[in-house]
Amino acid sequence: MCGNRFGKKRRPEENAERMSYADFRLETVVETIPNPLRRIVRFAFEWIPIAIVAGLWELASGTAVSSEILPPPSAVFAVSWELLVSGRILPHLQVSLYRIGVGLGLSIVVGVALGVGMARVKPIENFFEVFLALIYPVPKAALVPLAILWLGVGTETAILIVFLACLLPIVLNSYNAAQNVDRNLLWSARMMGMPAWKLPIKVVVPATIPSILTGIRQAIPIAFIALVSAELIASNRGVGFEILRHGQIGNYTSMFAVLVVISGTAFVAVRGYEWLERRVVTWT
Amino acid sequence: MNRTQAHRQHPPNAKSTHETMVDGHVTITELEKVYESGDERTTAIEDFSVTVPSGEFLGVVGPSGCGKSTLLYLVAGFLEQTTGTIAVDGDPIDGPGTDRGVVFQDYALFPWRTVMGNVTYGLEEKGVGKEERRATAQRFIDMMDLDGFEDKYPKELSGGMKQRVALARTLAYDPKILLMDEPFGALDQPLRESLQDHLIDIWRDLEKTVIFITHDVEEAVYLSERVLIMTRHPGTKKTTVGIDLDRTQPREELVLSDEYTATKNDVWQSLREETTPGGER
Numbered sequence: 360m361c362g363n364r365f366g367k368k369r370r371p372e373e374n375a376e377r378m379s380y381a382d383f384r385l386e387t388v389v390e391t392i393p394n395p396l397r398r399i400v401r402f403a404f405e406w407i408p409i410a411i412v413a414g415l416w417e418l419a420s421g422t423a424v425s426s427e428i429l430p431p432p433s434a435v436f437a438v439s440w441e442l443l444v445s446g447r448i449l450p451h452l453q454v455s456l457y458r459i460g461v462g463l464g465l466s467i468v469v470g471v472a473l474g475v476g477m478a479r480v481k482p483i484e485n486f487f488e489v490f491l492a493l494i495y496p497v498p499k500a501a502l503v504p505l506a507i508l509w510l511g512v513g514t515e516t517a518i519l520i521v522f523l524a525c526l527l528p529i530v531l532n533s534y535n536a537a538q539n540v541d542r543n544l545l546w547s548a549r550m551m552g553m554p555a556w557k558l559p560i561k562v563v564v565p566a567t568i569p570s571i572l573t574g575i576r577q578a579i580p581i582a583f584i585a586l587v588s589a590e591l592i593a594s595n596r597g598v599g600f601e602i603l604r605h606g607q608i609g610n611y612t613s614m615f616a617v618l619v620v621i622s623g624t625a626f627v628a629v630r631g632y633e634w635l636e637r638r639v640v641t642w643t
Numbered sequence: 644m645n646r647t648q649a650h651r652q653h654p655p656n657a658k659s660t661h662e663t664m665v666d667g668h669v670t671i672t673e674l675e676k677v678y679e680s681g682d683e684r685t686t687a688i689e690d691f692s693v694t695v696p697s698g699e700f701l702g703v704v705g706p707s708g709c710g711k712s713t714l715l716y717l718v719a720g721f722l723e724q725t726t727g728t729i730a731v732d733g734d735p736i737d738g739p740g741t742d743r744g745v746v747f748q749d750y751a752l753f754p755w756r757t758v759m760g761n762v763t764y765g766l767e768e769k770g771v772g773k774e775e776r777r778a779t780a781q782r783f784i785d786m787m788d789l790d791g792f793e794d795k796y797p798k799e800l801s802g803g804m805k806q807r808v809a810l811a812r813t814l815a816y817d818p819k820i821l822l823m824d825e826p827f828g829a830l831d832q833p834l835r836e837s838l839q840d841h842l843i844d845i846w847r848d849l850e851k852t853v854i855f856i857t858h859d860v861e862e863a864v865y866l867s868e869r870v871l872i873m874t875r876h877p878g879t880k881k882t883t884v885g886i887d888l889d890r891t892q893p894r895e896e897l898v899l900s901d902e903y904t905a906t907k908n909d910v911w912q913s914l915r916e917e918t919t920p921g922g923e924r
Binding site: 541543547550565566641 | 716719720721738739740741743744745747749751752753754755756764765768769796797798812813816818
């Protein structure tokens with residue numbers, strides 16, 4: 360198992376170490392199983408909690424709670440599947456993913472530059488530090504009405520909100536790491552003839568990459584949160600808008616189904632990112 | 644002793660206009676380093692003068708916190724002295740330069756670069772072409788017994804191997820002076836000894852000036868032609884002890900010889916006075 364569902368990647372050895380402190384380790388049981396089966400068993404263990412909750416939910420729906428307001432998961436998943444297979448959700452998903460891609464992409468470029476700049480250039484730090492501290496506690500959804508005022512209802516507003524929400528984890532991670540770059544690495548580069556002005560690009564950024572990647576990983580789920588909160592208010596397309604639309608016409612099963620699609624997409628995005636990261640950045 | 648004489652054939656003050664093999668002569672004059680933070684002034688190094696002739700292997704020992712490392716980083720040009728001068732071949736230094744190469748205790752390899760990428764780093768900065776860069780790097784990789792590990796990343800290497808990569812990286816861009824900050828301090832005894840012998844061979848073959856910081860008296864005596872003992876806080880030169888040993892004999896005989904034991908004792912006594920509370924200042 361690499362990573363948990365919240366997208367915090369753990370190295371296998373770190374995992375082993377953590378587990379060894381637990382009183383009961385499923386892993387000791389799993390290790391007794393022959394290899395091809397082991398993968399399946401691990402996969403099963405990962406999904407068992409979801410299965411339990413879904414089972415309870417299924418039982419509760421229509422008995423303890425009205426299925427009107429709590430549609431059973433069987434129905435919800437069926438509609439989710441139908442939305443995907445029929446392609447009805449795809450144009451909305453496409454719009455939403457585009458907004459996330461652009462917003463997140465911008466936040467990576469700006470965030471890394473800002474983080475590294477703040478860490479290495481005192482005036483930049485002095486200028487931006489206070490803004491970061493002020494923006495940090497503000498829920499980004501609260502900025503949607505203002506964004507509508509500037510950019511109108513639509514893609515630009517969603518991109519701006521995604522950008523702002525993702526900017527913080529990326530800035531903070533790269534800022535912290537760039538501040539703590541091993542002094543001897545900088546000195547090593549200097550002694551080999553590198554002029555001081557080249558250090559940020561040639562040493563600080565590569566040394567900061569592991570933290571930048573962590574920042575991006577943290578930003579992916581945040582991007583989905585920001586996207587949906589923007590689309591709920593300021594859009595007439597996208598998955599967030601779909602939730603609202605189904606809710607307004609009282610189609611709660613579909614509303615849940617869209618939610619499942621969003622959650623699944625975000626999950627796949629984080630897992631895919633982690634997979635890519637492990638293959639591209641092999642030196643960490 | 645005969646080694647030193649061989650290296651001293653060139654007049655130590657001759658300024659080199661071309662890249663000769665034998666230069667790398669360090670003169671430190673009345674060096675002082677004061678750290679200031681707020682109102683607090685801490686004198687790390689005071690009234691420190693020493694001349695290191697070309698090709699000398701100078702060991703520096705001192706009690707912990709005496710400013711050994713500060714001294715080394717001042718010579719490297721990483722830190723700036725408060726007063727005094729440091730000159731290489733007669734020219735006062737101005738910041739870091741490729742005439743000096745540092746080997747750090749914690750290796751300080753670039754984790755995002757392979758062994759080959761680390762060793763070619765200095766050559767890239769020098770503007771050496773790709774083919775030549777790789778050929779030169781390969782020579783030092785082989786010299787440090789690292790062939791076969793060219794494409795490994797530092798995280799995949801053991802401590803001893805990392806330090807060999809660090810040494811190859813520094814040697815590859817051919818600094819005249821090696822500044823070594825307890826480079827083998829984190830390694831276990833057998834590994835340390837093998838790297839010490841390796842270093843002696845390299846120093847002999849490549850004719851480098853070496854300033855070697857260590858807290859280990861045996862290491863200093865075994866490696867150096869001369870050992871400089873520093874006083875406790877603030878650090879200054881207490882004395883230097885010339886090491887005159889017959890290096891033709893293998894290590895196991897050398898370390899049992901009377902001269903070795905006597906010299907080691909002299910250095911140890913002198914250092915002990917600095918580390919014992921109430922000892923002579």
